[in-house]
Amino acid sequence: MNGIAGKTAIVTGASRGIGLAIAQRLVLEGANVVITARTEETLAAATTSLGDRARYVAGRADDTDHQDEVIATALEHFGSADLLVNNTGINPAYGPLMDIDPGVARKIMDVNVIAALSWVQKIRAAWQGAHGGAIVNVASIAGQRPAPGIAMYGVSKAALIHLTEELALELGPGIRVNAVAPAIVKTDFAKALYEGREEKVAAPYALKRLGVPDDIGGVVAFLLSDDAGWMTGQTLTVDGGVLLAGGI
Numbered sequence: 001m002n003g004i005a006g007k008t009a010i011v012t013g014a015s016r017g018i019g020l021a022i023a024q025r026l027v028l029e030g031a032n033v034v035i036t037a038r039t040e041e042t043l044a045a046a047t048t049s050l051g052d053r054a055r056y057v058a059g060r061a062d063d064t065d066h067q068d069e070v071i072a073t074a075l076e077h078f079g080s081a082d083l084l085v086n087n088t089g090i091n092p093a094y095g096p097l098m099d100i101d102p103g104v105a106r107k108i109m110d111v112n113v114i115a116a117l118s119w120v121q122k123i124r125a126a127w128q129g130a131h132g133g134a135i136v137n138v139a140s141i142a143g144q145r146p147a148p149g150i151a152m153y154g155v156s157k158a159a160l161i162h163l164t165e166e167l168a169l170e171l172g173p174g175i176r177v178n179a180v181a182p183a184i185v186k187t188d189f190a191k192a193l194y195e196g197r198e199e200k201v202a203a204p205y206a207l208k209r210l211g212v213p214d215d216i217g218g219v220v221a222f223l224l225s226d227d228a229g230w231m232t233g234q235t236l237t238v239d240g241g242v243l244l245a246g247g248i
Helices: 018-030 042-052 062-078 102-131 151-171 198-202 213-225
Strands: 008-012 032-037 052-060 083-086 134-138 173-181 235-238
Touching: 008 018, 018 042, 018 052, 018 102, 018 173, 018 213, 032 042, 042 052, 052 062, 052 083, 052 151, 062 198, 062 235, 083 102, 083 213, 102 134, 102 151, 102 173, 134 213, 151 173, 213 235
Parallel strands: 008 032, 008 083, 032 052, 083 134, 134 173, 173 235
Antiparallel strands: none
């Protein structure tokens, strides 16, 4: 892909799953990466697998001091902070909105939405405001359709999609902001949605399978690349065709 080689990307929530697949694809395309997550051991292993063009910083995505440290690490080791992927997301609550604890709802919004905004504010101030760049927010089809059982998660992802649009208008032309909205991807994070019944869950999908992390990594890399240079404020649905049949 054009325009990724030699740039530096920060990828949050990247010790495994979709985040790690994104980081792997960016390194394959010639980028440097700084990956983040909460657990140092899994981050260290992921970084080893990525090679010499990778660094890691352990911490919580919604911790502003952690955000500062990650961006400083990118600038110190690689000299830039050109690309940002807001991949971190949590979903600690299953069930109806009427049963959710307001404190849990606030935490979901803090991590899935407010933290993403804070990352953008900080990377713009530190690098992208003067040099330009590209940002991708990892949303979900749960933010595009009602998602019973994971409703608050869906509310947060709908907000993230709208945040993407607002940021694209505010930060253009120098900074592009786009999003991806995956359906179910086979990760530890999503196991409760498919484990033990994968064939049944995948049946409504036009492509008759659930996603794998690499399915998302390639799309995110495209959106960060110069090949998507005339795209901003867009959310690409990556769902194996499940929405075509009215599913989620």
